[in-house]
Amino acid sequence: MFRNIVGQSVYQLTVMFSLIFGAEHFVPENPWTYLSPETRRQFPDFCEFSDCMRDEEGVPSGFRLRSGRRYHPFSDEEDYASRWRVDLGASRHYTLVFNVFVFMQIFNMINARKINAEWNVFSGVFRNKMWAFVVSFIFVVQVLVVEFGGLAVSCHRQGLTAVQWAISLAFGAGTVVVGFLLHLIPYTFLPETGKKEVDLLHEGPSLALASRGRLSSERLSVRLGGGLGMTSEQKRAIIERVAGNAGNSSGAADRSLKAMNSAVNRPTFEPRRPALRQAVTAV
Numbered sequence: 001m002f003r004n005i006v007g008q009s010v011y012q013l014t015v016m017f018s019l020i021f022g023a024e025h026f027v028p029e030n031p032w033t034y035l036s037p038e039t040r041r042q043f044p045d046f047c048e049f050s051d052c053m054r055d056e057e058g059v060p061s062g063f064r065l066r067s068g069r070r071y072h073p074f075s076d077e078e079d080y081a082s083r084w085r086v087d088l089g090a091s092r093h094y095t096l097v098f099n100v101f102v103f104m105q106i107f108n109m110i111n112a113r114k115i116n117a118e119w120n121v122f123s124g125v126f127r128n129k130m131w132a133f134v135v136s137f138i139f140v141v142q143v144l145v146v147e148f149g150g151l152a153v154s155c156h157r158q159g160l161t162a163v164q165w166a167i168s169l170a171f172g173a174g175t176v177v178v179g180f181l182l183h184l185i186p187y188t189f190l191p192e193t194g195k196k197e198v199d200l201l202h203e204g205p206s207l208a209l210a211s212r213g214r215l216s217s218e219r220l221s222v223r224l225g226g227g228l229g230m231t232s233e234q235k236r237a238i239i240e241r242v243a244g245n246a247g248n249s250s251g252a253a254d255r256s257l258k259a260m261n262s263a264v265n266r267p268t269f270e271p272r273r274p275a276l277r278q279a280v281t282a283v
Helices: 002-025 037-042 082-087 092-111 129-148 162-182 207-211 217-223 232-246 250-264 275-282
Strands: none
Touching: 002 092, 002 162, 092 129, 092 162
C-alpha cells in the first residue's frame, strides 16, 4: 500500500506540473471556430495558439495550444486575461488539465483492485457489477461534462480535440503502467510502517486496546481508577522486596499479597435473582 500511494502520487504530480507549466510547448491545438471575426476584432491581442502567426487579414494560426494560466510564472503579468474567461470562455489548457486528472483517478481505480502481490489488475474486472457500473458512470459523466458543460463547469466551449482526448487517455492509462512497474520494487527497499512499539504505561485508557488484546482487563481496570493503581505483578514485586528485607519466606509473601488484595477490594453487590429462578432452584 505504501509503495502504491507514494509511486502514484509522484507520477500524478509529475504529470500535473508538466501540463500546467509546459502544455503550451507540446500539446497540439485546433482553431476556435466559434469565435466570429467581430469577436476577434474586439480582442485583437487574443490568440488561441502559443506559437501564434497571423496572415494579412489578421486571422491567427498555429499548432500548439495557448496557456490558460492566470499569470505568467513568477510574474504579476496576465497570461490568460480574466476578461477572456468571461467573453471568450475557459481555456482549453485547463480543460485538458482537468480531464487528465480525472482520467488518472479512473484508471487508478483499476489499480486499487489489487493492492498486494497480484500482477494482473484486470483479472475479474467485470465480476463486480457495481464497481463496473460506477467506473462506467464516472467515465460517461466526465465525457459529457468536458464536451457539453461549457461555461457552467469552466470547460472549453468546444471541449477537447481528438488528439487531446488521446493525450488524456494516455496519461490516465499511465497509472496502470506505473502500478505494474511499482510491483518490481521489493518491499525490502521500503520503510516499514504500522509496527511502532507502543508504551502501554503512557497510553491512555481505551476499551479498543483491551478488545485487541494489547491491554489486559486488569490493567484496564487500573487505568480507569480501580484498586490502588497497581497490577498484581506490581503488588507482588513490592511485597517480595519487603519480604526479602524482612527475611520472610515466599509463603509470607503470598499471605501479604492476599492481605493487600483483600484490603483494596471494593464491596460488590450481587443482584437478586428472580423469584421464579429461586423456585426452580429449590425444586
